[in-house]
Amino acid sequence: MSRRPRAVRILLRASPVAVVAVLVGVLAQLPAGASFVAATDDRGNSIGSSTNFCARSDYLSPVATAWTDQAAPTPQDNSTLVVRSGDQANAMAFVRFDLPVHEPWCVLYAATLRVYNTTPDGTRVIDAVEVDPAAPRWSTATLTWGNQPAGTGGAVGGSKDSTVGQQVWGVTPSVQDQYTHGNNGFLLRQRDGATDPTTHRMLYEGGLSGPRAAQLQLDWH
Numbered sequence: 233m234s235r236r237p238r239a240v241r242i243l244l245r246a247s248p249v250a251v252v253a254v255l256v257g258v259l260a261q262l263p264a265g266a267s268f269v270a271a272t273d274d275r276g277n278s279i280g281s282s283t284n285f286c287a288r289s290d291y292l293s294p295v296a297t298a299w300t301d302q303a304a305p306t307p308q309d310n311s312t313l314v315v316r317s318g319d320q321a322n323a324m325a326f327v328r329f330d331l332p333v334h335e336p337w338c339v340l341y342a343a344t345l346r347v348y349n350t351t352p353d354g355t356r357v358i359d360a361v362e363v364d365p366a367a368p369r370w371s372t373a374t375l376t377w378g379n380q381p382a383g384t385g386g387a388v389g390g391s392k393d394s395t396v397g398q399q400v401w402g403v404t405p406s407v408q409d410q411y412t413h414g415n416n417g418f419l420l421r422q423r424d425g426a427t428d429p430t431t432h433r434m435l436y437e438g439g440l441s442g443p444r445a446a447q448l449q450l451d452w453h
Contacts (some may be wrong), residue, residue, distance in 0.1 A: 234320060286338035292329040292448040297438040298370065300377040301326040309371050313438040316339060317422040318431030325436055326370060327450045328417025331410060342451040343407035346398040348437035348444040354394030356432050357423040358393060359387035362406040365414030383419050385409060
């Protein structure tokens with residue numbers, strides 16, 4: 233009868249704690265979804281697992297917010313973000329998040345943007361648009377109406393929101409594109425604002441932290 237290799241005999245005689253230590257290194261090399269069972273030669277000592285190591289949700293706080301005013305050439309105070317439409321009085325809000333590393337074996341299946349609306353207007357639709365990643369990276373201190381980057385891709389319309397609180401947009405394609413082509417954040421603008429002569433204004437929370445700060449939720453599997 234052939235003898236087992238020495239390394240195998242040592243592992244088989246090891247305690248469950250030692251086996252776990254060895255498995256830590258093994259798990260690091262497994263794909264996102266994996267199953268395994270390991271056992272020692274002590275009866276009843278076994279370790280089993282079947283799980284998806286990518287299944288999680290990330291909740292991101294903004295790293296930058298700003299808004300631009302067609303009627304004012306200078307950078308604006310970002311403690312409150314203004315989204316406004318009207319004849320030569322349009323304003324748009326900007327928000328950016330630092331994205332976590334996209335592990336190649338994980339799949340981003342949902343991305344949700346939330347921005348706290350303090351003065352909603354139930355008659356208006358606010359679009360969330362991916363900011364052009366090829367444009368210069370904007371900053372709170374320097375962004376103005378004259379140098380603001382354009383949006384790119386399709387606009388994501390938020391529902392007409394008449395209630396104070398988090399306004400929500402599904403932005404999965406935009407975030408997937410940010411991982412592929414670069415991340416320059418999002419802009420919020422009123423739909424058809426440029427052609428509406430009546431002034432409509434909504435105010436959003438612009439802080440970078442706290443319970444009313446903007447949030448980007450990423451769901452993975």
